[in-house]
Structure formats: structure tokens, C-alpha cells
Amino acid sequence: xxxxxxxxxxxxxxxxxxVPVVSxxxxxxxxxxxxxxxxxxxxxxxxxxxxxxxxxxxxxxxSFESIVKELDKPLSQQEFYKILxxxxxxxxxxxxxxxxxxxxxxxxxxxxxxxxxLKLFLDKNKxxxxxxxxxKVKLEPGTEITAINGIAMGExxxxxxxxxxxxxxxxxxxYYELNRYFNALFSNFYLEEGKAHNQFNITYxxxxxKGSMSLPxxxxxxxxxxxxxxxxxxxxxxxxKNGKTALLTIRTFWPDEEKYNFExxxxxTFTDINAKSIQNLILDLxxxxxxxxxxxxxxxxxxxxxxxxxxxxxxLATNERFTFVEHAQLPEGYEQLRAxxxxxxxxxxxWEHNGxxxxxxxxxxxxxxxxxxxxxGACFSVTSEFCAVANHxxxxxxxxxxxxxxxxxxxxxxxAIVTFPNSKMKLGIPLMAYYTAVKDYEFTDRGIxxxxxxxxxxxxxxxxxxxxxxxxxxxxxxx
Numbered sequence: 001x002x003x004x005x006x007x008x009x010x011x012x013x014x015x016x017x018x019v020p021v022v023s024x025x026x027x028x029x030x031x032x033x034x035x036x037x038x039x040x041x042x043x044x045x046x047x048x049x050x051x052x053x054x055x056x057x058x059x060x061x062x063s064f065e066s067i068v069k070e071l072d073k074p075l076s077q078q079e080f081y082k083i084l085x086x087x088x089x090x091x092x093x094x095x096x097x098x099x100x101x102x103x104x105x106x107x108x109x110x111x112x113x114x115x116x117x118l119k120l121f122l123d124k125n126k127x128x129x130x131x132x133x134x135x136k137v138k139l140e141p142g143t144e145i146t147a148i149n150g151i152a153m154g155e156x157x158x159x160x161x162x163x164x165x166x167x168x169x170x171x172x173x174x175y176y177e178l179n180r181y182f183n184a185l186f187s188n189f190y191l192e193e194g195k196a197h198n199q200f201n202i203t204y205x206x207x208x209x210k211g212s213m214s215l216p217x218x219x220x221x222x223x224x225x226x227x228x229x230x231x232x233x234x235x236x237x238x239x240x241k242n243g244k245t246a247l248l249t250i251r252t253f254w255p256d257e258e259k260y261n262f263e264x265x266x267x268x269t270f271t272d273i274n275a276k277s278i279q280n281l282i283l284d285l286x287x288x289x290x291x292x293x294x295x296x297x298x299x300x301x302x303x304x305x306x307x308x309x310x311x312x313x314x315x316l317a318t319n320e321r322f323t324f325v326e327h328a329q330l331p332e333g334y335e336q337l338r339a340x341x342x343x344x345x346x347x348x349x350x351w352e353h354n355g356x357x358x359x360x361x362x363x364x365x366x367x368x369x370x371x372x373x374x375x376x377g378a379c380f381s382v383t384s385e386f387c388a389v390a391n392h393x394x395x396x397x398x399x400x401x402x403x404x405x406x407x408x409x410x411x412x413x414x415x416a417i418v419t420f421p422n423s424k425m426k427l428g429i430p431l432m433a434y435y436t437a438v439k440d441y442e443f444t445d446r447g448i449x450x451x452x453x454x455x456x457x458x459x460x461x462x463x464x465x466x467x468x469x470x471x472x473x474x475x476x477x478x479x
Contacts, residue, residue: 027074032422043418049317049433050411054092063087095412101424111187114197114217125154128458133218143206168445172377173404245280253291253382284374290381309437314351331414371396379403387448392438400468403447409434
């Protein structure tokens, strides 16, 4: 996520993470469902600045009409969610979100007490066991899971990918989300609320042998306790690999500013790097989902020796008052801020009040050595903006996987949070389309494709190898 000039995104996260978990669900009648759907469509068409950025209006209209045909019978909230979500995903906006009325854990919406008990590594259409959340489950790490509850793993992966959000037609961000939240996603889309799911029946393969077994379910609390313990909370750090190479790791552009001062850290870091006459800088941005857009431009200013442009333009859908305001939480002071939206001669609505629209000035003593940027599908929002402009300036070499965020920008900034009157689900709509100051890239609907592509493998993960870092050191050592 990212912070923008109009509003911090903190309220958006808070709205969705600090309420009770979904339990029993009531069925909504067709008239209630259609009323909610009409608000869903109206809000997107009025407010989303990138609704037709990657899909034509005709294609989106057809998708919307397909929803109406399914609202002819009573549906639970989860059933309604499963109908709306894949159509919303077609927009190609990783910042757009549909959330249930009640939610305690991001992505974990339904059946939270009966989750799939294995942590999996998803690679294309295959799934491999990393570890189990239940110590009683005896499956060797690296075992391939071929089916769950009689559904082929390839079919499950394809179904979940169609329900995940990314910028344009990018796939690496979807796989990042899939690997991180598989247990939640499987429960949201493949388990029915209100039915017993105390065990899962799986088929598997290990070293050429096939088998099947039943696995006990686990709770959300168990999953989160296990996964949270594995996270590194330090937002950024500098290490020296040897006398010629430094490693700068930036895990987020949204640090806790009461504990960490990003501007001061960068100044001290590059002063130290230059003082030691470092020749190679490895910038590790893997897992960095974004943060404050100003921090992306600031980091780049330490790596270039000439002025550069960062954003080309910021576009909104309209400067008119939304018709759905009674159902929406809008940015503070939005009515007053609307007056600051300008309209170009060709009818485009612009927000001109962002520091990254100005020409950016390099630091007095920028780093002039070689820069190797490590990226993966989690590199999103601000992180992908930084990578796009750095690539356009031909300043760095990228190693790893395609970034999750779009090369030409994204839709984000301030949000409208729309609450449906009957189902009470919430729709988060980004209000600004960001266009990076880049051009002539081969992929208009993708992220930054690395110069050296390295795809992590299950064997590398299980053996504790950092395959992307190993490849980077080989490249540096070869000169």
C-alpha cells in the first residue's frame, strides 16, 4: 500500500482489520442483492479512475451483466462475495479490495476455525509442502499435494488466481498472495460457511510414490502465531558483504516513523557507502509492498547524478460529487479538495498537488557504482514505481522475479470505502490513477521484468538457500 498527498491509507486498513470475525451468515433475498450490486457497479463506474485502464468498457459491462443473472435466488454473504470478487479482479487494479462486513484478519474472511493445516509453496500449477501447522501431521517437506477434497490442485490454483487482484495482467503478485494466504483463500472460495470442515482429504506424491490421507483442520490463531514468528520486523538495514559490495535491504517504504527515520537512515547509509568506496550496491526490495511515494523518489535521488521526472500525471475519474456519498466514507475534507482538481482541455481530471510531479533533484554525492536490485512479486505500489523509473533511467540491473506492481503506474492514493446497505460488505476504491514518467516499455500491462530472471524453487526454499542472492553474487564476481 502507499501514502499519498490527499490522505494516508491508514484509515483504510483500520476500517478492515479492527472488527469481529464473520460467524453465522444470513441469506439475502434477490432484491437486497440487486440493490447492493447496483451500488457496487455505480461506485466503480463513478469513482474508479482505472476501471477501463486494462479492460474495455464493453468487457466490463458484459461482466457486470453476468452478475445480475446470478442474483435470482437468496444468497449468503460468502456466496455473494464469490460472485462479485472475480468480476472486480478483472479491472486489473491491485489496490481495489472487496471485504466482508466483519473481518479480523486480512484475507481470512470465512471458516476461520477450520483452515487447511499445511503451509504450501505454489509453483505454476503445482503445490508443495513447506511445513505443517499441526505437529501431528506427518508429511515430508517437499511432498507434492495433487488434490484437496477431490479437487485437482491445478484447478484450485486456477480458480484462486481468477479471484486475486494485481495491476494489469501481472501474475507474480497473484502468486505472492497465493503463497502467503493460501489457507485463507481456500477457505473463502472452496469451503461453504456453516458446514463442518474438521478435516481435509488430500492426495499426494513423494519420491515417485502416491498416497492419500485425511488432515485435521487448524484455527486462524494457530496459523498466525506460526507465520508471524517468522517475519522480520526491521524495516531496513545496511550490511557490507566485502570490501567492494554493500547490501541495502528495504522491507517497506512505510516504517514506524516513531521508531525509524527513513530520511536520516538513507543519508547516513550513502555517506557510509561512499566513504568506504563501495563499487557494488545490492538493493534488496523483495517482499516490499510499498508505502510513502515520496520515499521511492528519495531513494532514487541517491542513485542518479542528473535531474529526473518521477510521476507523469495523477488522474481522477471526476471532480463531481459522487451519487453514492451516503454509503461511503470519503477522505477527510474531500468536498473541499474537489475544488483543487483541475480539468485539462481534453477533459481529463488531474491532481497537481504531489511533490513527485516536480522535477526531482539528485543528492549532492550520489552513489555512482553498479546497482543490483533484487525484486519479486511482492514489489508493489511505491516499490514498483521506484523500479519502473530506475529502469527507465537505465540506472540499475534487476535480478529475481517480475515486480507485482505495474510498470506504467497504478491506481491508489486516497480511497472511498463503500458499505453495501444489505450485506454490509465493504468496497475499497482508489481515487487516483498514478502514471510513472516512463515510456517505450515492451509490456504495457505488466511489472518490471528483471534482466536476470531467477525463480525460487521448493528445493531452494527447503534447503535454506537464497537463490536470487546467490545468482547476484555470481554476477558481481564475474564482473
